[in-house]
Amino acid sequence: MNSVKRLLIEWFPAILMFIGVLVIWQLAVSTLGIREYLLPSPGSVVDAMLSSEIPWGKHILVTGTAILGAFLIAAVGGILLGTLTAWSNMVGRALMPFLVFVNTLPKVAVAPLFLLWFGYGIFPNMLIGALIGFFPVVINTAVGLSQIDDEMLDLGRVFNAPKWKVFAKIRIPNAYPYILSALKVTATAAVVGAIVGEFVASQSGLGYVIITSQSSLNTPLAFGALVWISILGLALYGAVAALSRVLAPWAEGQEN
Template sequence: MHRLRQALAHYLPAVGIFVGFVLLWQLAVSVFDIREYLLPSPGAVLQAMVSQEIPWLQHAWITAVEILGAFVLAGASGVLLGMAIAWSPGLSRALTPFLVFVNTLPKVAIAPLFLMWLGYGILPNMLIGALIGFFPVVINTAVGLTQIDQDLVDLGRVFSAPKWKVFLKIRIPNAYPYILSALKVTATSAVVGAIVGEFVASQKGLGYVIITTQSSMNTPAAFAALVWISLLGLLLYGLVAGLSRLLAPWAEDRAG
């Protein structure tokens, strides 16, 4: 019962805000008599989400694979680059300006180039999502590895621990909260990147559904696709949050 009360206290405000938003949405549609092609009611969106006219599971599966692939690529490359920056000041001076340059590039403009180089399919959408989401992981990893209590580093030196061992045993555990915090941001960025890729050119996926339904003025289906996208993003974010509580519970306790 105690855990149940804790869970309710933790999640009830978020659920309340969501329910309140849906009620206000329904109220606005009813009071102002907004036409469905402009703003469908929550009931119409829910009906579209379970409609058999669109193969939702097939499109959601494609988008989920793209999002997960983008997240894994962004996380792995970001952690490795952040470790390289923290390991060597020379590498930091060489890599940081280039990474900032890449991050400032407009991703929507790069997406057609990826599609031209790699063709249609899941891979270019993964790469676009990874490109959008990797930079926060790089920066947070580097900060977590360098912003550390100097006494801990000195303790390792007292015991004649080599640099790699200090890095592995002291610096990396210290960076867990920073990395996991960045991965939460990347979980949402990967969703954006995958959908951007599907908007540019695709024949499957939830982004493709949005484009096709907008052209036919099927606004409830477009909103339904947005809800499915949000659910995928929430699921990935929840998985990262669970991993964060597992690997760095002390950080989660401080945040809570």
């Protein structure tokens, strides 16, 4: 009961903010007489989201799979590359400029190339999302593994601990808050990347729904797809936040 009460108190400002935005939105549409194709009312958006004419389940599954795949690729790849750069200074000096170069590439311009190389489907969208989201994980992992108190490292030397054991027992636990913080950023970046891929070329998914709704000026449908995208992003972000509370509760306490 106490945990439920604590969650309600914690989330009350955010809930109040959402309610306030919806009220202002509804009042603006009603009082100003804004046409639906420009700005639909919240009720019209909800109706579109629940419409049986649109196979929402299929589109949500396609986009959700692309987002989750992009997140996992970025997380695993970013942690591995970050660990390599922290393990060896020589590898870090060789790898980091290339990673910075890749990160500066315009992702929208790269998306057609991925489609050309890997064909149409979910996998190219995963790669685009991973490309957008992996760099923060690399940087934060490398920083978390490198910024260790000298006293902790001296303790390892006293016990003649091998390098891999120092990594496993000291460096990796120290990097948890850094990595988990980066994964929160990557959770939102994966959503952006997956939708960018669907915008470029797709036959299904929430991005595809937005593109097709533009041709018919069905703005409520586009807004409905956007809300579903936000729900998927919030769910992934919430999962990472929950993992943070388990793996690094001390860091969560500091953030709060």
